[in-house]
Amino acid sequence: MEVFNLDVPLSVLGEGPVWDACRQCLWWVDIEPGLVHRYMPSTGQYRMLPAGDRCSSLVLCTSGNLMLTLKDGFAELDPVSGAKSYLARVEADLPENRFNDGKCDPAGRFWAGTMDYRNGVTGAGKLYMLNHDRSVEARLSGITCSNGMAWSADHTVFYYIDTPSREVAAYRYDRATGNIYDKRVAVHIPADQGLPDGMTIDSEGMLWVALWGGSAVARYDPYSGKRMAVIELPVSNVTSCTFGGEHLEDLYITTARSGLSAHELSQQPLAGAVFVCRSVGVRGEPAIPFLDSTD
Numbered sequence: 001m002e003v004f005n006l007d008v009p010l011s012v013l014g015e016g017p018v019w020d021a022c023r024q025c026l027w028w029v030d031i032e033p034g035l036v037h038r039y040m041p042s043t044g045q046y047r048m049l050p051a052g053d054r055c056s057s058l059v060l061c062t063s064g065n066l067m068l069t070l071k072d073g074f075a076e077l078d079p080v081s082g083a084k085s086y087l088a089r090v091e092a093d094l095p096e097n098r099f100n101d102g103k104c105d106p107a108g109r110f111w112a113g114t115m116d117y118r119n120g121v122t123g124a125g126k127l128y129m130l131n132h133d134r135s136v137e138a139r140l141s142g143i144t145c146s147n148g149m150a151w152s153a154d155h156t157v158f159y160y161i162d163t164p165s166r167e168v169a170a171y172r173y174d175r176a177t178g179n180i181y182d183k184r185v186a187v188h189i190p191a192d193q194g195l196p197d198g199m200t201i202d203s204e205g206m207l208w209v210a211l212w213g214g215s216a217v218a219r220y221d222p223y224s225g226k227r228m229a230v231i232e233l234p235v236s237n238v239t240s241c242t243f244g245g246e247h248l249e250d251l252y253i254t255t256a257r258s259g260l261s262a263h264e265l266s267q268q269p270l271a272g273a274v275f276v277c278r279s280v281g282v283r284g285e286p287a288i289p290f291l292d293s294t295d
């Protein structure tokens with residue numbers, strides 16, 4: 001399948017792509033400089049918002065605002081004015097930790113996990129859930145590099161990637177409480193295919209996983225664990241993906257320059273680009289917004 005890079009600046013650590021169906025645009029972040037990016041495919045219009053503080057993921061809100069994970073907290077961002085305000089903090093006592101990937105669950109709660117970003121200490125992170133009342137609950141502990149998440153369309157399964165495990169884990173999920181339990185390994189990724197990073201689910205219930213160091217996004221069947229398709233990219237560090245476009249038929253893919261040597265960067269001039277693979281043959285599921293308004 002053919003991929004094209006968008007005409008947007010290269011990211012140091014591009015992450016967290018989200019398709020905004022209301023605005024018909026793609027949002028993503030660049031964690032290292034703490035930037036929020038927006039691209040509108042119909043016009044080619046590009047815009048950047050400085051969020052700071054190692055902004056690592058974003059979700060849409062029912063109010064029209066964006067919710068972000070910053071280094072040690074959840075914050076709301078007004079995309080028009082750029083005003084930002086913290087809603088909840090975590091791990092203030094762990095200066096080596098920062099938030100990483102995040103996404104909303106089917107009930108509109110914001111899930112995001114942490115990692116030791118200085119030394120990659122094993123098991124130093126946790127997976128958190130931000131409730132509608134802004135309270136925060138830890139859902140998993142002993143996490144090393146919290147990354148991709150997805151929920152099944154019937155809201156009974158939560159898929160999760162702790163990158164060094166080389167696995168996509170599947171948990172039973174209780175929508176009412178947000179409880180997860182009965183972990184099983186849905187997909188195992190061999191060492192020579194890269195490390196699993198961000199992830200999205202399609203309308204057939206299959207998982208699309210970005211492979212850091214693997215120069216690809218691959219589609220997996222979480223029931224058999226089999227790899228169904230591969231989209232190859234001209235850069236090695238592929239970070240995340242999401243479906244976008246009017247009918248959610250295009251796959252948008254973020255990548256990174258970080259982790260590459262000067263020589264590797266010279267060999268991969270598009271490292272850090274956002275790519276799109278048009279009409280991959282299956283549609284995605286709409287992004288679930290954070291429920292921050294009742295109207």
Ligand code: CA
Nearest residue numbers: 101147197198
């Ligand atoms: Ca990631």
